[in-house]
Amino acid sequence: MQRRTLLSAAPAALALGTLPRLAAAQEKKSLAFIVNVSADFWTICKRGIEKANREHPEFAMEMIVPGQASAAEQRRIVDELLARRVAGIAISPINPANSTEMLNRVAAQSILFTSDSDAPASNRMVYIGTDNVAAGREAGKQMKRALPQGGKAMLFVGTMDADNARERVQGIREELQGSEIGIVDIRTDESDIARAKRNVEDVLARYADINLLVGLWAYNTPQIYQAVKGAGREGRVKIVGFDEDALTLRGVADGTIESTVVQQPYEFGYQSMIGMVKVLAGDKSFIPASKQIIIPTRIIDKSNVADFQKSMRDLLRGA
Incomplete structure (x- = not known):
């Protein structure tokens, strides 16, 4: 990921909207999306979060990138968010098998969605992402x-x-x-x-x-x-x-x-935030019996890469 494709990572948790900003928005319910590593993939996801936030400005919606790509760092971020009484968390768990206790603490105190990588053994409400x-x-x-x-x-x-x-x-x-x-x-x-x-x-x-x-x-x-x-x-x-x-x-x-x-990370971000907003409003009807909302993949090769590159440049610029 040349430096252009890596989001600059701070020693502690880096947020594209930061944890202090979550605390500052106490008048609004906060929804957080915790990713697994810094990459343009997640910048595209952030654009989906931003769209959801424009549609629901009554919420403070944030993406948080761990300063270190580790389950321990994700756990530290979760602890801070729960201390701030965040209303909902979507997460791409780095090591779901060893994070069940942490994820279940989230589910007991707020809404828990998984995205990108699932944790089916946890009490997550729904997985939104790729099969x-x-x-x-x-x-x-x-x-x-x-x-x-x-x-x-x-x-x-x-x-x-x-x-x-x-x-x-x-x-x-x-x-x-x-x-x-x-x-x-x-x-x-x-x-x-x-x-x-x-x-x-x-x-x-x-x-x-x-x-x-x-x-x-x-x-x-x-x-x-x-x-x-x-x-x-x-x-x-x-x-x-x-x-x-x-x-x-x-x-x-x-x-x-x-x-x-x-994949379609834009949809990961957008649908995760919109879904949590719906749950907070008492609507769980969008969650299927499988507890999985599958976003389809595409194959990009030489025949369609030019058009796809343009669409990605527009998304990364926030167009």
Whole structure:
């Protein structure tokens, strides 16, 4: 995520609207969206939150980015929000399996939604986001398109503790069954951008016969793109990614990246905030029996990347 694509992170929690601002808006009920890592993906989500706030100015709606991408930092932010009696929290939990107690404390004191990555074992009211198994299958299809004769692939992601990572890998493995594509390994980086790039560089150095690199989180594909170009392996090593980082889209446009599976983070933000407003008004009718509201994905490749780049530039500018 070149510095342009990383939102600057403070040592403590960084809020695109900050925690003190939440406290200052005591006359309004506060709704917070806690993300997992700093990226343009979440800037797009913030635009959806801003739209919801324009429609409901009686609320103070905020996005909060952890200064460190860790479950412990998310827990600290949650504790501060609950102390301020926030009315609702939407969260992309970094380690849902080990965060159930924390999430259930939120659910006991306010509205709890999950987004982007689910925590179905918790008492969350609803998940709003991607069906990540289905998204993984879509990525698997793109991998087969990139390597019709088969080959060796390596996957890269922040952590396999997150449900969205595990589910994407599950979907990829399901789609690749019976194909000639083999997954050599999955490299994790704990949301450390420099380490993410080093992981790719190490794979390129160690595996002369690697054919395909796949980035599963928003910042992984840009690091793959830069490392492949730095090694002069464009064309010889195929790339398939997730999400719509500016470097990822540049790579799709110049042919270095085959395609990327994009989500709709704008809808994550907008629907999460609108949903919490409805619940506070006593309306839960929009929540399905499954407790999941699935936002569909899209495939961006060279055929449609130019139009998509324009739409992303407009969103990032707040147009």
